[in-house]
Amino acid sequence: MKKTSLALGLALMVLPRAEAAALRVVATLPELVDIAKRVGGDLVAVDGLARGVEDIHQIVMKPSFVAKLNRADAVVFLGLTAEHTFLPGLLDAAQNPALRVDHNTSACLGPGCIDCSAGVRILDKPQSLSRAQGEVHAQGNPHYNLDPRNGLIIARNIEAGFSRLDPGHAAQYKKNLAAYREELELKIAQWVKKSGPLKGLKAVSYHGDVAYLAAFTGLDFIGTIEPKPGIAPTPAHLAALVGVMKDAGAGLIVREQQYDAKTPAWLAEKTGAKIAVIGTMANSMPDTETFVKFSEKNLINLLEAR
Amino acid sequence: MRAALLPLFLVWAPLARAQPSEDRLNALEQRLSSLENARSNNATSAFNPALGAALDIAAVQTDSKATINLRAAELTLQAPIDPYLKGWIVATGSPDTVSLEEAAVRTTALPHSLSLTAGRLFASFGRLARFHDHELPVIERPRSLDTFVGGETQADGVELSYLFPTPFYLSAQAGMFNKIGADNARADNAVERPLDNFTYLGRLTAYADFGDDHSLELGASQAWTPKRIVPDAAGTETTRKNTWRTLAGIDLTYRYQPVAGGLYKGAIWSAEIMQNNERRFDAATLLPRDRVRSYAGVSYLQLKLGRRFSPGVMIDLSEDLDAPKTLTRTYTGFLSFHMSEYQRLRVSASRIDDAAAPGRRGNRLGLQWTAVLGVHTHSFKDR
Numbered sequence: 001m002k003k004t005s006l007a008l009g010l011a012l013m014v015l016p017r018a019e020a021a022a023l024r025v026v027a028t029l030p031e032l033v034d035i036a037k038r039v040g041g042d043l044v045a046v047d048g049l050a051r052g053v054e055d056i057h058q059i060v061m062k063p064s065f066v067a068k069l070n071r072a073d074a075v076v077f078l079g080l081t082a083e084h085t086f087l088p089g090l091l092d093a094a095q096n097p098a099l100r101v102d103h104n105t106s107a108c109l110g111p112g113c114i115d116c117s118a119g120v121r122i123l124d125k126p127q128s129l130s131r132a133q134g135e136v137h138a139q140g141n142p143h144y145n146l147d148p149r150n151g152l153i154i155a156r157n158i159e160a161g162f163s164r165l166d167p168g169h170a171a172q173y174k175k176n177l178a179a180y181r182e183e184l185e186l187k188i189a190q191w192v193k194k195s196g197p198l199k200g201l202k203a204v205s206y207h208g209d210v211a212y213l214a215a216f217t218g219l220d221f222i223g224t225i226e227p228k229p230g231i232a233p234t235p236a237h238l239a240a241l242v243g244v245m246k247d248a249g250a251g252l253i254v255r256e257q258q259y260d261a262k263t264p265a266w267l268a269e270k271t272g273a274k275i276a277v278i279g280t281m282a283n284s285m286p287d288t289e290t291f292v293k294f295s296e297k298n299l300i301n302l303l304e305a306r
Numbered sequence: 307m308r309a310a311l312l313p314l315f316l317v318w319a320p321l322a323r324a325q326p327s328e329d330r331l332n333a334l335e336q337r338l339s340s341l342e343n344a345r346s347n348n349a350t351s352a353f354n355p356a357l358g359a360a361l362d363i364a365a366v367q368t369d370s371k372a373t374i375n376l377r378a379a380e381l382t383l384q385a386p387i388d389p390y391l392k393g394w395i396v397a398t399g400s401p402d403t404v405s406l407e408e409a410a411v412r413t414t415a416l417p418h419s420l421s422l423t424a425g426r427l428f429a430s431f432g433r434l435a436r437f438h439d440h441e442l443p444v445i446e447r448p449r450s451l452d453t454f455v456g457g458e459t460q461a462d463g464v465e466l467s468y469l470f471p472t473p474f475y476l477s478a479q480a481g482m483f484n485k486i487g488a489d490n491a492r493a494d495n496a497v498e499r500p501l502d503n504f505t506y507l508g509r510l511t512a513y514a515d516f517g518d519d520h521s522l523e524l525g526a527s528q529a530w531t532p533k534r535i536v537p538d539a540a541g542t543e544t545t546r547k548n549t550w551r552t553l554a555g556i557d558l559t560y561r562y563q564p565v566a567g568g569l570y571k572g573a574i575w576s577a578e579i580m581q582n583n584e585r586r587f588d589a590a591t592l593l594p595r596d597r598v599r600s601y602a603g604v605s606y607l608q609l610k611l612g613r614r615f616s617p618g619v620m621i622d623l624s625e626d627l628d629a630p631k632t633l634t635r636t637y638t639g640f641l642s643f644h645m646s647e648y649q650r651l652r653v654s655a656s657r658i659d660d661a662a663a664p665g666r667r668g669n670r671l672g673l674q675w676t677a678v679l680g681v682h683t684h685s686f687k688d689r
Contacts, residue, residue, distance in 0.1 A: 051518060053566040060563050061686050062521060063475035063513035070419055070469050085569070093686035095419045095469050102386060109389070135647060230647060232613060258566065 022166050026068050027076040028083050029056070031145055031282035031291040032116060032154065036076050038180045039158045043169050047072075049086070052283025055258040056143075057135070057230070059086045061093075069094035074165055075108060076158055079117035080142035114161030116154040120144045123211040134228025143280060147212035148188050148295040155180050187292055191216075191299055198302055203252035204245060204267075206259040209280060213254075217302065222248050225263055233263055245271045252306055256280050276305035355385035355395075358681035362440040364674040376401060378439060382681075390415035396438075407438070407460065407488075419469040429461040429486045430479040430509045431527045432578055433557040434604065436687065443574075443608050443618055444640050445654045445672040450602035450624035454553060454580045456487020462495050465507070475513035482506055486529050492551070493535065497543075502532035519572075523559040528552060537592050546594070551584035570613045577605040586628050600625040616642040626661060635659040649677040 023044045027033040033048040040046065047068050050059050056078075069075060069090055077083050088106040091099050098112035108115065124141035126133065144150045159177040163170035199218030206225045214221050223244050227237040244250075245267070253275045255264040268275050278301055279285050282294035359381050365374040377400060384394035396408035410425030428436045435455045439447060447457065463483030470476040483505045485493040493503070509527040516522065534549035556579050563572040585597045602625055608618035619639050626632040640654040652674040659667055 051565050058569040060569060062515065063511075063523065064515050064521075066469070066686065067473065067475045071471060089686040093469075095414055095421050095467075097390075097414065100389060100414070131648060 022169060023073045023162060024071055025074045025076060026065075026072040028059075028087060029078060029145070029281050030289060031151075031294055032076045032078065032158075034282060034290040035151065035155050035180070036158050036162075039155055039173055039176050040162055041172065041176050043166065043172060044162065046076075049090075050281060052279070052281045052288070053258065054281075056082055056280060057085050059083070061086045061089050063093075065090050066093045069099060070096050072096065072112065073098060074112040074114055074161060075099050076114045076116060076161070077108065078142060078145060079115040080120075080122065080139045080144070081106065081137050082142035084137075112165065114158060116157045117142070117144065118157050119153050120150055123215065124208070134226070135230030141209065141211045143209040144212045145291075146210065146278075146280065146298070147216040148184070148191055148291075149216065150212065151184050151291050151295070152181055152188075154291075155184070184292065187296070191295065194303065195299060197306060201252055201306060202245075202248045202250035203254055204241065204250055204273075205254040206256050206264060209256065210254060213278070213298070217299070219252070219254075219302070221254075222250055225253075225259075225267065238263070238267065242267065242270045245273060252276060252302070254278055254302070257284050274305040276302045278302065353385070355383040355393075356681040358382045359679040360438075360440050361677045361679070362674065363676075364445055364672060366445070366673075367671045368668060380407065380438065380440065384681075387411065407458070419471065421467045422464065423467070424464045426460065426462050427465060429459040429463075429465060429481050429483055429507055429529075430467075431455065431459045431486055431507060431529055431553070432555045432580070433525060433559060433576060434578065435459045440676045443606055443642075444620055444638050445652055445674045446656075446670070448604045448620070448622040448624075449634055449636055450578075450580065450604045450622050452489065453624050453627060454582050454600075454602050456485075456490030458488050459486050460488035461486045461505070461507075463504070475511075477511045479509040480507065485531075486553075492531075497535065499535065500533075503535055505529055505531045519562060519564050521561045521563070523557075523561075525555075525557045527555045527557075529554075536587060536594075548597075549585050549594075551582070553580065553582050555580040567610070570610055572610045574608045574610075575606070577603065579603040582627060584627075595628075598628060598630060600627050600630045614644050616644070618642075632661040633659075634661045648679075649675070651675055 023040065025036055025040065025044050025046045026049065027036050027046055028049050030048055030050065030052040033046050036044065036046045049065050050056065075091070077087060084106050087108070088101045091101040091108060096110070098110045099108060100110040101107070102109050122140035122144070126136045126138065126140070129136060129138055145154070155177055159173045162173045195217045201219055203219050203221050204223045204225065205221055208224050208226070208229050210221055213219065223241050225233050225238070225241065227234060250271065251273050253264045253268055253273045255261065255275055255277050257277050257279050264275050267273070277285070278298040279288055279294055282291055283289045284294070285297060288294040288297045359379060361379055362377045363375070364377045365372060379399045381397045382394065384392065386392045391411055391413045393411040394408060395406070398405055398407045406426060408426055408428060410423050410427040412421055412423040414421045416422060430436065432455070434442060434448065435451045436459050438458065451457070461481070461483035463481055465479055465481035468478045470478070484495045484499070486505050486507065507527065507529045509525060511523065511525040513521065513523045529552065531551045534546060534551065535543050536546045536549060537543050557576065559574065559576040561572065561574050580602045581599060583597065583599045586595045587593065588595055602623060604620065604622045606618055606620035608616060610616050617640065622636040622638070624634050636656055636658045638654055638656040640652060643651045645651065654672040656670040657667070658670065
């Protein structure tokens with residue numbers, strides 16, 4: 001009896017668990033979890049990797065993520081190498097044929113790969129590639145999730161991926177997408193009106209990740225606290241930045257919440273500029289667990305700080 | 307007259323409005339056509355392997371003497387061979403020699419989350435023993451790993467890896483190798499041998515998260531060599547009875563990684579214990595001696611204080627393989643300073659109680675500068 005119970009227990013542990021949902025999905029970022037749930041509805045079971053408060057380029061590779069990816073039918077990711085520090089390594093370890101990784105490009109190649117960047121108008125494409133430029137992204141700026149309008153493209157890509165993997169429920173995914181689009185388009189129209197006062201306002205950011213935010217709000221970013229992407233600020237660079245900000249009349253410092261507060265505070269003291277804290281992922285700040293709430297919170301923080 | 311012109315106007319007005327849209331569509335079609343007809347990147351260099359290198363420069367002072375060394379220039383090439391096979395080569399140049407550290411292929415074309423690696427690879431024994439020198443938390447490889455494993459776990463052979471489909475992380479490896487350990491002198495890679503002269507390896511790794519910030523990883527490894535080729539009194543090399551060897555190890559790693567801290571904040575505590583069980587041979591007479599069971603262990607604590615600073619301490623205890631209970635203790639303090647993502651300075655100070663030279667104690671100071679050129683990948687193994 002004991003042997004039978006033990007064998008049964010082991011079998012239950014090792015055999016893949018039956019899931020009610022048609023698709024088992026892993027999404028790298030909280031806003032992708034949110035949109036995947038909205039598009040997939042009850043037909044998908046969505047698990048996330050990042051919590052949102054991390055720096056997207058520093059997410060830790062946990063073996064528990066490997067176990068999730070090993071069992072997944074699909075992985076939803078931002079792409080453009082935004083997840084280069086963790087996703088290729090995890091996919092390699094997960095040994096899931098549906099989620100293969102190309103070791104030259106770090107791209108996800110299997111049928112379960114859902115790249116949300118397809119169709120996004122990419123900004124900040126580097127003219128040349130060199131480590132002397134700091135931690136540049138070869139394919140261009142990957143932080144397109146900071147422009148709320150790209151939420152529509154993300155949702156469309158997720159719908160296309162789900163419909164491809166689960167064609168039997170394609171009509172339902174399309175219906176869910178239409179409902180989400182309607183909601184998001186309404187919000188975007190409101191945000192466009194609200195963001196009017198930001199247009200043309202001179203600003204600096206900590207990291208060079210705000211091109212898409214600038215495209216949506218009309219903010220004019222004239223510099224970054226980091227001298228180059230991923231390179232910590234030096235005293236000489238900060239002194240020069242103070243001069244640039246004063247000359248341009250920059251009144252706003254945008255600090256992504258994962259970066260230290262001390263340097264922007266020092267810069268604000270020297271220039272008289274106000275600080276706006278923004279998130280670069282959903283759930284990075286309280287009450288921002290969805291793409292809509294995250295986009296809205298960023299806009300509110302910018303407007304309040306100006 | 308006006309009434310006659312009205313229908314004409316109604317027809318013309320929408321056409322007039324449509325004209326700019328049509329021009330725009332034509333322009334878009336032209337752009338799309340030029341993109342579709344653009345030649346793809348068909349340069350043969352597009353298939354070249356990704357190339358990276360690590361430079362490891364170290365200065366070490368022992369009591370009153372010092373050296374400065376280019377310890378290693380490690381060149382790595384890797385590329386997919388087909389959708390289910392990847393290959394990599396790691397060649398290391400040091401002041402005296404150039405050696406092939408790794409050269410292997412791994413296929414994932416097997417069913418049930420199995421992967422097979424073959425060639426010269428780092429066998430999955432223990433934790434730190436599988437790290438390249440420049441990836442270790444300290445400047446010099448702990449003596450316990452050098453003595454018990456024979457340096458890095460370099461091994462020529464095959465290794466099968468399996469990821470259990472469990473809700474938590476559980477993986478297993480099984481391997482068959484000529485020998486394990488780059489500096490392991492018990493066997494020669496070039497010599498042909500019967501099946502019972504190979505080394506067989508098994509490893510199991512389990513991992514659990516404790517909340518968002520804490521995790522624990524537990525591994526158990528066992529390497530078994532059924533028989534050894536040993537020279538007899540006449541100098542003839544023969545397979546000898548009762549020469550089986552086992553090297554067993556348990557490793558435990560605790561990580562504190564606050565979610566908001568990313569890769570740069572937190573702490574790692576790691577401990578490994580090894581047991582070597584083998585029949586030893588007298589180096590001078592080549593005569594067999596008694597079977598000896600020896601133990602070794604290494605443990606370290608490393609703090610990550612931010613993007614730049616990472617201090618830590620390590621304790622390494624290693625028994626003499628021929629004379630158990632003759633223990634060499636090494637206490638090391640180290641501080642790493644990451645000037646950027648791709649270069650690191652490290653200083654260390656060690657106190658060594660060397661059992662091989664009774665009554666002798668030594669101090670070693672080290673300074674290491676490591677830089678990474680070219681492709682830099684974040685692999686799961688090196689996390």
